[in-house]
Amino acid sequence: VCAAVLLKDMKLMDVKLGQLPSWVAMRDFTPGGIVGAMRRGYDRYYNKYINVKKGGLAGLSMVLAGYVVVSYIWSYSHI
């Protein structure tokens, strides 16, 4: 007997394509939820690339490259 996992608790990679809209609708979009999601994303990146014994230049460079890309998108209409 396999225990079925609720759609709400499934990770994104396990969600089937047809279930995607309902999965997105069930996510927590309150301000506290959004801040929590940003905090989780930040912690994931930080612990994977920066908070390691021998972190390299790549961890910081990816953030700066992302910043350049965001700035480009913001100023696209002005170029």
Place this chain on the structure above:
Amino acid sequence: MNLSFFDQFMSPHLMGIPLILISMLFPALLFPTPGNRWITNRLTTLQSWFLHLITKQLLTPLNKNGHKWALILTSLMTLLLTINLLGLLPYTFTPTTQLSMNMALAFPLWLATLLTGLRNQPSASLGHLLPEGTPTPLIPALIMIETTSLLIRPLALGVRLTANLTAGHLLIQLISTATTALLTIMPTISFLTTIILLLLTILEVAVAMIQAYVFVLLLSLYLQENI
């Protein structure tokens, strides 16, 4: 054609959100809070080393009362340094090229040093208006001059930072335009201009760091006189 060179100093908007908001909040992401570990990761170690360096440098001349200003001076230094250096990346927006932001930083801090001096040691503060050993006939003129130089300090602080960064960014844009334009016509001259561009970029990195330092150093000097 000339007007388009100043377009880089206009904050771009996307769906109503100005880029300046992101540019001012982004430096906070680059400085993670050190946890309670003894040996931290490389970024945090570098950051702590740097903060200790500037704290020692800025606070050694100040007396005990002045050490209350440690947090604001070091965080100001870090903010300006990060904003200036981030502005050298392509397509980014530098908030410190806006006079409004620099005056908003310079004026209240200068006023705070002035009011601290006037409140805690009024005669010593006013005494700074007359250098020692001036001949008596010169006293009225010198007091006027010293008052003017005192009142012009916030303006000088703000404009110095704005002008240095704006001029640097403009020069980079002008010379790079010249390099691209000359590439098809005279490649040799274009190569020389590229060398100039490389040297200029190195200068701009130095200027970015120096200007942040000078801003905070002058503020600490004004504080030394008054606290």
